[in-house]
Amino acid sequence: MNFGTYSKPAQYPMAGSLQDNFPSTPGKVKVEKSNYFSRVANRWQSYITAKFSFSVIAVVFLLVFAAFSVSLLGAKTIQQVTPWKDPIWRARVKHSCLIKRDNGFLVLVTGASGFVGSHVSLALKKRGDGVLGIDNFNNYYEPSLKRARQALLEKQGIFVVEADINNAALLQKLFSLIPFTHVMHLAAQAGVRYAMQNPSSYVHSNIAGLVSILEACKTANPQPAVVWASSSSVYGLNTKVPFSEIDRTDRPASLYAATKKAGEMIAHTYNHIYGLSITGLRFFTVYGPFGRPDMAYFSFTTDILEGRDINIYQGPNHVDLARDFTYIDDIVKGCVASIDTAKKSTGSGGKKKGPAQLRIFNLGNTTPVNVPELVNILEKLLKVKAQRNIISMPRNGDVPFTHANITLAQKELGYNPTTDLHTGLKKFVHWYRNYYSQPSAEK
């Protein structure tokens, strides 16, 4: 940087010798006759002075910046690694767990900002149970939708702890703060086809995550009863219809299904060794408002409205694929009934004291609908014609059809789905139009 070239040195008071060259009246330069060496010396002196001052300012700035960053990082570390050290965080946890009905429960809901998790949390809170959520807000699909669900929960006084279910220290702390009576474990890596793209995320959430939750539950004193989400996909290549809980589930067609099946085996182990009361729910293609954008009914809606083609898969011999689509409100009733009928765990502090309840239920609708018919209904509700590509089902883990036998859930849980696909999709489309007409919503 050459200060001698600046045309307005008077603006730089530190450059004293240059300032001396200028009179108090701008524009009139008093030219002093000095010898060459003193001019050069003056220039160097002002250059060094200015450079030194600049360096001092830069160092001070850097020090302030570093101190600020360290304190921010410290605050962030406390927030993310040991949030329980923050009294405000602890107060929020406790407030979220206030019970407002006689004999109410204390429920930890994992995946609380997910589709099923948010609906179940709201239902439990509404009837007066204490509800605490946990969710890692991952970006498998638009996190803004998860944040919107979180905002809804917060409005109703439900705090969602932002953490991964594999965080054992955090889980242990939560159980030491709150004597949860139940854990509704709905956090998972969902989606059948995505398992081919990101297999390890299924192992992380559906196997390691489940073990982490069960470890925390088994050690807790009192041990909570656990209700968790398995999947209709465990029936895999089963051809006997409708699917009953006693049917074969040892031929999964996707890694997703395999991790859910593994979860059922793991649940058996924790029940057997530690006396944990565990109920697994095999959900059948759950849909509805605030649903998951990766699912067909949701992505078809977006694509139809935006004029894009949709791919409709077809099975061998041009047979349409079919699903036992189940509406979210029916699923919520099944989840809540599972909590209400769950018996207490029998162990405590990691020791089994007697046999404990172990259950598996299908939660389906019992009326499979094929995918082209799903699209017909959407077309009518959206009043837009879909641009359909009919293609052979790729080898992606999909199964040709699902159909639930719900006799057991009817008998034990009083489960009785009442929403047909047309009625449920109508509610979904109403929500969709409303939600995405808001400027803050992303698609």
Ligand SMILES: O=C(O)[C@H]1O[C@H](OP(=O)(O)OP(=O)(O)OC[C@H]2O[C@@H](n3ccc(=O)[nH]c3=O)[C@H](O)[C@@H]2O)[C@H](O)[C@@H](O)[C@@H]1O
């Ligand atoms: O009930 C279950 O166990 C599973 O239900 C859904 O899985 P899926 O039934 O495959 O639901 P969608 O992804 O919505 O697919 C529904 C149907 O549409 C078909 N589809 C999907 C996408 C597409 O572009 N085209 C298409 O024809 C699928 O092959 C399937 O037959 C969920 O995504 C899983 O997380 C859940 O565990």
